[in-house]
Amino acid sequence: MPAASVAAPPADPAPPGTSPAPVAPVAPVAAGPVVARTRDELRMARRQLTDGDVAVVMTMGALHEGHATLIETARQRAAHVVVTIFLNPLQFGPREDLSRYPRTFDSDMEICRRAGVDLVFAPTPDVIYQDGDPGVRVSAGPLGNVLEGQARPGHFDGMLTVVAKLLHLTRADTAYYGQKDAQQLLLIRRMVGDLDFPVRVVSVPTVREADGLAMSSRNMYLTDSDRETALCLSRALRAGAAAAAEGPSAIRRAARSVLVREPLALIDYLVLVHPSTLEDVPEWYRGEALLAVAGRVGTTRLIDNLPISVGPSGGPLEVFSDVDSAGA
Structure with a gap:
């Protein structure tokens, strides 16, 4: 984002017969994104984004470097970037604690500012669901x-419903999603295709911590010992990918052998x-496949996955080759 110039305040008049004191220059202040909280505010701000395509990155807040990578990738490819921050109650089941989800708006805005976001849409539920709980859902x-x-009945109906609404409201040309939420990404692609949304869905590779743990807002719930246990998920995926040349049974066997050595991880x-x-691939299968794992570590449920090429020259992939993708 270009820096915004700030004018210096007028100096006091110099006494007669003296030269005015020099005025120190005021350093430019980096401009931040416009924040819209209502539909009208969003509509007015969106009207200003006319000189090129608009990308959207949808979040529920608690942004981390994985989100930052999504935003930065969109920034590299689109003229304008809109980030939505909305904690969608429809995605939470009766046994899931919506109130426990972290809310970090100030730090979220700092990430958006650093990444050059043009517009942040941060509505409350009554703005998105104007008539209360929606009677019609996707x-x-x-x-x-x-x-x-x-594992989470109704979760994806709630997710698709809000994604559909946010695509309409932001009128984005492209939408960026992380490969980490592979099933969500697949369902959004299907919805966009089946219902003829005028938007292109772009996948971005999973962003990981230095130790291999997939970045997630839920990671902040992990204790130090939980985090060490949670590394078995990514290790299992890597072990499976290393056996890709041997076929599906070898992949599954290699991944399971890692998980069974970590009894504190309760694998779903x-x-x-x-x-x-999302159907199990048979033993004769050769081609691209999704190796996915989910489980509970302590009180936190985690998911992870790895796209894999199965066959003689197989191995791990960043994203699948037959869909739009963007390098991280």
Whole structure:
């Protein structure tokens, strides 16, 4: 974002017969993004973004460097970037504590400022759901009932409903999502295609900590010992990818062998599935597949995944090759 110049205040008049004292220059102050909290404010701010395409990055707040990478990638490819910060109540089930989710708006705004965001849309639920709990929602269909959908019933319906609304409200040309939420990314692509949304969905590789843990807002809940336990998820994915040349059974076996050595991680699932159908790939399968894992460490539920090329020259991928993608 270009810096905004700040004018120096007028100096006091110099006494007669003397030269005016020099006025120290005022350093430029970096301009921050416009913040819109209502639909009208968003509409007015969005009207100013006319000289090029507009990208959107949707978040629930508690931004971290993974979000920053999404924003920076969008910034590199689009003329303007809009970030939405909205903690969507429809995505939380009755056993999930919405009030526990971290709210860090000031630090979120600092990340947006550093990344050069043009516009932040940060509405409250009554702005998004003007008539209360929506009677009509987007259904995720069968793909929303497996894996994360089985563990969190209704989660993906709530997610797609708010994504659809935010795509309409922001009128973005492109939308950027991380590969870490692979099932969410697949369902958004399906919704955009099936319902003819005029937007291109772009995937960005998962961003990881130095130790391999996938970045997530939920990581802040982990104790030091929990974090050490949680590393088994990414280690299992890497072990599976290392066995990709040997076929699906070898991939699953290698990944499971890592997880069984960590009894403190309560694993919900470990699967190797087709990236478009989420169905288990058979032993003869060769091509791209999704190796995904989910489990609970302490009180925190974590997910991770790795795109894999299965076959003689197989191994890990950053994102799948048959979809729009952007390098991190």
